[in-house]
Amino acid sequence: MGIKVLRAGLQTTVQDLGRYGFQQHGVIVSGAMDTFALRMANLLVGNNEGEAALEITLMGPRLEFEQDVLIAICGADLSAKVDGVPARQWCPVYIKKGSVLSFGGCVFGCRAYLAVAGGFAVKEVLNSRSTYLRAGIGGYLGRALQEGDVLTVGSPAEWSDREMRKLAEQSAGMTALGWGISVDLFPSYGTNPTIRVLRGAQFNHFAQESRDAFLASPFKVLPQSDRMGYRLKGPKLELSEPLEMISEAVASGTVQVPPEGQPIVLLADRQTAGGYPKIAQIISVDLPVIAQAKPGESLRFQVVSLEEAEALYVAREMQIEQVRQAIALRYR
Amino acid sequence: MKIYPLGDAAAVIELGGEISEAVHRKVKALSIQLEAQPIPGMIEYVPAFTTVTVFYDPYRVLREMGVQLSEAGMSGLVSPYRKVHDMLERMVAEIGDEAEIAARVIEIPVCYGEEFGPDLEFVANHNGLTPEEVIRIHSSAEYLVYMVGFAPGFPYLGGMPEAIAAPRRPSPRLAIPAGSVGIAGKQTGVYPIETPGGWQIIGRTPIELFIPDSNPPTILASGDRICFRAISRQEYMERKEGGR
Numbered sequence: 001m002g003i004k005v006l007r008a009g010l011q012t013t014v015q016d017l018g019r020y021g022f023q024q025h026g027v028i029v030s031g032a033m034d035t036f037a038l039r040m041a042n043l044l045v046g047n048n049e050g051e052a053a054l055e056i057t058l059m060g061p062r063l064e065f066e067q068d069v070l071i072a073i074c075g076a077d078l079s080a081k082v083d084g085v086p087a088r089q090w091c092p093v094y095i096k097k098g099s100v101l102s103f104g105g106c107v108f109g110c111r112a113y114l115a116v117a118g119g120f121a122v123k124e125v126l127n128s129r130s131t132y133l134r135a136g137i138g139g140y141l142g143r144a145l146q147e148g149d150v151l152t153v154g155s156p157a158e159w160s161d162r163e164m165r166k167l168a169e170q171s172a173g174m175t176a177l178g179w180g181i182s183v184d185l186f187p188s189y190g191t192n193p194t195i196r197v198l199r200g201a202q203f204n205h206f207a208q209e210s211r212d213a214f215l216a217s218p219f220k221v222l223p224q225s226d227r228m229g230y231r232l233k234g235p236k237l238e239l240s241e242p243l244e245m246i247s248e249a250v251a252s253g254t255v256q257v258p259p260e261g262q263p264i265v266l267l268a269d270r271q272t273a274g275g276y277p278k279i280a281q282i283i284s285v286d287l288p289v290i291a292q293a294k295p296g297e298s299l300r301f302q303v304v305s306l307e308e309a310e311a312l313y314v315a316r317e318m319q320i321e322q323v324r325q326a327i328a329l330r331y332r
Numbered sequence: 333m334k335i336y337p338l339g340d341a342a343a344v345i346e347l348g349g350e351i352s353e354a355v356h357r358k359v360k361a362l363s364i365q366l367e368a369q370p371i372p373g374m375i376e377y378v379p380a381f382t383t384v385t386v387f388y389d390p391y392r393v394l395r396e397m398g399v400q401l402s403e404a405g406m407s408g409l410v411s412p413y414r415k416v417h418d419m420l421e422r423m424v425a426e427i428g429d430e431a432e433i434a435a436r437v438i439e440i441p442v443c444y445g446e447e448f449g450p451d452l453e454f455v456a457n458h459n460g461l462t463p464e465e466v467i468r469i470h471s472s473a474e475y476l477v478y479m480v481g482f483a484p485g486f487p488y489l490g491g492m493p494e495a496i497a498a499p500r501r502p503s504p505r506l507a508i509p510a511g512s513v514g515i516a517g518k519q520t521g522v523y524p525i526e527t528p529g530g531w532q533i534i535g536r537t538p539i540e541l542f543i544p545d546s547n548p549p550t551i552l553a554s555g556d557r558i559c560f561r562a563i564s565r566q567e568y569m570e571r572k573e574g575g576r
Contacts, residue, residue, distance in 0.1 A: 020375050020376055020387075021375075021376050022376075022484075022548075022549065023376055023378045023387075023481070024363075024376070024377065024378050024379060024480065024481075024554075025480055025484060025485065025548050025549055025550045025553075026480045026481045026482060026483055026484045026485050026486045026524075026542075026550065027484045027549060028483075028484070125544055125545075126544065126547065126549060134483075134525055134526060134527055135484055135525050135542065135544065137544040198337070198339055198340065201336060201338070201344070224506075228528070244517075246350075246351060246380070246381045246382055246383075247380060247381060247479075247481070247482070247488060247519075248344065248380040248381070248382070248383040248385065249338065249342070249344070249378040249380055249383070249385035249481070250338075251338050251339050251341070251342050251385075251387070253339055254338070254339070258502075258503065258504065258530065259500070259502050260502055260503050271481070271482045271483060271527070272378060272481040272482060272483075273378070273380055273479065273481035273482045273488070274482070275500075275516070278338075281338060281339035281340075282339070283339065283340050284339065284340050284341050284390075306337055306340060306411065306413055307411050309339075309340035310340050310390050310411050310412055310413065313340055313341070313390050313391065314390060314391055314394065314401065314412075317391040318401065
């Protein structure tokens with residue numbers, strides 16, 4: 001009994017907040033691309049914010065619920081429907097056993113997160129339930145979901161369990177609870193977004209025209225973009241003179257430029273170290289924004305100061321703490 | 333020594349400007365110190381050739397250091413990076429550079445050339461050598477594992493003879509098979525899993541370098557010494573079938 005995959009979708013994987021602590025052994029972090037959406041989806045169903053959820057990419061799966069569940073879908077709007085009826089996002093939704101969740105056209109964004117009260121009971125590998133596709137570990141058998149897979153649901157928190165029992169008596173099919181995450185709290189999601197960056201360690205090694213072009217021109221997201229990184233196409237970025245680089249650690253959001261001159265933004269499945277010059281680093285609060293950019297969209301980069309990035313980071317964490325407290329109060 | 337930010341949630345400590353065993357010992361010493369006494373808010377640290385990068389949660393740095401956060405957030409407060417910077421600076425000043433480097437020597441068998449090493453010819457031509465000379469030079473040196481990174485269990489090795497150095501490919505390959513042995517600049521290494529990469533591939537090993545069910549999940553660690561041994565296609569096949 002659990003959640004049965006009737007159709008897999010383009011790429012649906014189990015992800016949590018990432019596999020930390022093993023980068024010194026070369027094990028990548030993985031985890032959700034849009035951590036804000038993952039955290040919100042989990043909080044809405046009474047989970048710990050880092051519980052494993054499904055990351056659903058562009059074309060969503062078709063899932064049959066073999067038990068009553070409380071779910072929340074956050075992030076991209078991929079036209080979720082339960083038994084053909086549009087399902088609300090960014091709020092808890094109760095779904096009765098036997099219902100089928102399907103996805104349709106992509107209204108906004110690239111990745112939706114489906115959390116279920118109790119989380120997905122998949123084995124932890126190196127302290128995380130994230131799927132690391134290239135190594136074939138974590139998540140559901142180390143791979144994306146396939147037709148016929150059955151995901152087991154863990155034990156829900158006491159309040160969400162209580163809520164489900166209450167709704168089971170009143171509800172015939174799907175019931176969206178009348179509250180959720182306010183749009184005001186969203187990251188600066190948008191189509192063709194402007195992404196805020198800090199100057200990278202080698203920013204000043206790029207030719208002046210390249211520095212100017214990096215900050216003034218749109219960059220197109222190429223189809224080869226994936227969880228490892230976004231390959232961008234724009235003006236050719238060149239160093240003012242050749243630079244001998246020694247490999248060192250890279251982070252999520254590092255914008256590196258290989259010799260061909262087109263930037264690559266490293267993301268959740270990035271390697272742990274890199275040897276290409278780093279022109280910029282995306283600020284933490286804008287990582288969910290770039291995670292929702294689709295191939296074919298254009299990005300622009302805007303420089304901010306470290307202090308500004310830090311202030312935004314702290315403000316975001318304080319907001320999330322308030323959400324956590326508000327949800328706890330609601331269900332006490 | 334230099335400390336600089338890698339975005340808003342990581343700091344890089346640069347302990348030297350060149351790849352050398354002396355700088356490696358400093359990297360190792362700082363790693364040991366960070367393992368023993370993580371700084372407040374630290375998530376993990378990643379040692380490399382000349383750097384150690386500390387990943388931290390800026391919010392937790394402030395919280396764990398007892399900084400009061402107002403409704404307005406951190407406006408007017410000291411930046412988390414500043415706090416991290418100062419803590420790391422003090423830590424580096426206190427450590428010596430006499431860290432022990434393990435004396436383990438690990439042999440890695442490699443089948444060079446043909447379909448396992450499509451860039452062997454390029455490396456030979458680039459250096460005015462024959463493929464056989466490249467193999468002999470590559471497999472007669474002893475290498476130091478400076479760092480493990482890029483992919484799980486991928487060793488960055490020092491000690492490669494400059495006679496076989498070769499530039500990275502101008503555009504990275506999208507998929508390099510597991511076990512591939514490559515050269516980039518003056519570095520050589522082994523790809524433990526299939527991955528994209530820009531190195532020149534000269535051969536392949538049947539040995540598994542990444543074992544996810546064990547902790548640590550790799551057979552090589554920073555500080556190990558390794559050597560490569562040329563093996564035949566037949567030995568490659570036998571070892572591949574027989575496991576390790």
